[in-house]
Amino acid sequence: ACRQFVEEAALDFARQHPDVVLYVSPRAGPAPVLLAEYLNGTVREELIASKTSEEIVQLATKLAGQSGLDIIRIRKPFHTDNPSIQGQWHPLTNKPSALTVQGPRLQPQ
Amino acid sequence: MAARLLWRASRRLLAGAGAGAGAQTGAGLSTAPHRDKKRWLRAYLEQQRLEAPPQRRSEKPNWDYHAEIQAFSHRLHENFSLDVLKTAFVNSCYIKSEEAKRRELGVDQEMVALNLQDNSKLAEQGMSFSRSYLTQCFEGAYPDLPAKGIGALVDFLTSQELVSYVAQNLSIQDLTLCKEFPVPPDVLQRTFFAVIGALLDSSGPEKTGVFVRDFFIPQLIGKDLFEIWEVVNPMGLLVEELTKRNISPPEPRITRQLGVSTVLPLYFVGLYCDKKIIAEGPGETLLAAEEEAARVALRKLYGYTENRRPWDYSKPKQGLAAEKAISSN
Numbered sequence: 001a002c003r004q005f006v007e008e009a010a011l012d013f014a015r016q017h018p019d020v021v022l023y024v025s026p027r028a029g030p031a032p033v034l035l036a037e038y039l040n041g042t043v044r045e046e047l048i049a050s051k052t053s054e055e056i057v058q059l060a061t062k063l064a065g066q067s068g069l070d071i072i073r074i075r076k077p078f079h080t081d082n083p084s085i086q087g088q089w090h091p092l093t094n095k096p097s098a099l100t101v102q103g104p105r106l107q108p109q
Numbered sequence: 110m111a112a113r114l115l116w117r118a119s120r121r122l123l124a125g126a127g128a129g130a131g132a133q134t135g136a137g138l139s140t141a142p143h144r145d146k147k148r149w150l151r152a153y154l155e156q157q158r159l160e161a162p163p164q165r166r167s168e169k170p171n172w173d174y175h176a177e178i179q180a181f182s183h184r185l186h187e188n189f190s191l192d193v194l195k196t197a198f199v200n201s202c203y204i205k206s207e208e209a210k211r212r213e214l215g216v217d218q219e220m221v222a223l224n225l226q227d228n229s230k231l232a233e234q235g236m237s238f239s240r241s242y243l244t245q246c247f248e249g250a251y252p253d254l255p256a257k258g259i260g261a262l263v264d265f266l267t268s269q270e271l272v273s274y275v276a277q278n279l280s281i282q283d284l285t286l287c288k289e290f291p292v293p294p295d296v297l298q299r300t301f302f303a304v305i306g307a308l309l310d311s312s313g314p315e316k317t318g319v320f321v322r323d324f325f326i327p328q329l330i331g332k333d334l335f336e337i338w339e340v341v342n343p344m345g346l347l348v349e350e351l352t353k354r355n356i357s358p359p360e361p362r363i364t365r366q367l368g369v370s371t372v373l374p375l376y377f378v379g380l381y382c383d384k385k386i387i388a389e390g391p392g393e394t395l396l397a398a399e400e401e402a403a404r405v406a407l408r409k410l411y412g413y414t415e416n417r418r419p420w421d422y423s424k425p426k427q428g429l430a431a432e433k434a435i436s437s438n
Contacts, residue, residue, distance in 0.1 A: 018179070018180065018183040019180050019183040019184035020180060021173065021176045021177055021180045023171035023173070025170065025171055039278055039279060039280045040277075040278050081330050081331060081419070082415060082416060082419070084415070084416070085416045086416070087416075092365050092367070092377065095365070
């Protein structure tokens with residue numbers, strides 16, 4: 001199936017993804033491996049020994065679409081660069097200031 | 110000991126029987142169990158692999174320079190003319206080291222001179238273009254920010270660490286031709302500006318401007334103005350700004366205070382102009398709080414607060430061509 005991929009689908013894959021350089025080289029190793037190198041340096045290896053040609057194409061497109069960030073659990077599914085619009089609350093936010101408070105004890109200045 | 114020998118012998122016997130049977134029947138491939146590398150040997154080889162000095166990507170297997178450069182231009186969705194781009198990646202130290210190597214190998218004098226051009230001109234073009242473009246962007250977005258502040262922002266964005274970080278994540282380190290590895294940050298900076306210069310030659314100032322905007326301005330997200338721009342006397346600067354706008358000088362007053370007699374006091378100092386508050390800032394001591402309040406007031410005046418509108422990436426900047434013509438002259 002790996003050889004089938006190299007014969008048939010590899011050229012199409014390379015044409016559809018012009019920003020990915022596809023190298024095909026015979027390796028004296030135990031199993032065929034799809035090695036993906038990303039721009040930030042991460043390297044991912046996937047075994048393609050017992051996969052059909054279409055599965056290899058799908059795997060390759062998935063790897064081509066990923067960025068090189070580590071695949072770890074995302075702690076929260078939201079993020080914002082402006083966490084506070086009116087200013088973050090702190091214990092003195094809505095407390096009246098000593099200069100302006102008018103009460104029975106303090107006289108206005 | 111004896112048990113282990115017995116176990117290994119029985120494994121070989123079984124393996125022999127299995128292989129023999131498999132070979133006779135000819136059904137499928139049965140690999141006889143081969144002797145794996147010893148555990149200590151595997152650990153030693155792994156240690157050698159980890160301690161090996163980092164190598165250039167071009168020296169590792171599977172590398173096609175032309176294909177990589179084409180992929181680079183496709184990745185950025187830009188049309189580069191490939192020759193200009195290839196000259197952009199050539200550094201002077203590379204040319205010198207290659208000529209030295211050829212001379213050592215005893216090649217003829219005529220062959221020693223390489224037909225490669227430097228990237229210094231492209232780098233200067235790219236640097237000046239990106240600086241002028243970013244200055245214009247900031248002048249348009251923050252009209253109240255003084256020239257020194259804009260200069261500080263542009264210096265930060267074109268500084269070595271930031272540019273080399275962006276360049277490394279765009280795989281420019283793999284494509285540069287340089288003597289040393291890992292590539293030093295100033296060489297990366299020069300190469301990145303040379304790439305921008307090459308883009309300027311190939312596609313024109315508008316597309317290059319869009320490129321510069323897309324890669325440099327997001328580096329400002331989450332950064333505060335006074336982290337980038339070091340101001341020694343914010344109070345003096347604030348007084349100057351207020352006199353320029355004909356507002357009376359600020360009067361600092363303590364707004365709140367907590368824990369005055371403790372180890373960690375907290376003072377909030379408010380700055381009042383004509384009895385109206387313009388800013389309030391916290392601090393551990395009264396002086397620190399006053400300085401912080403002055404900084405908050407400056408941020409409000411320049412429009413660089415945390416809750417300002419985010420950068421507008423939608424429309425391309427018009428009127429850049431005229432400016433570019435002026436800057437290149």
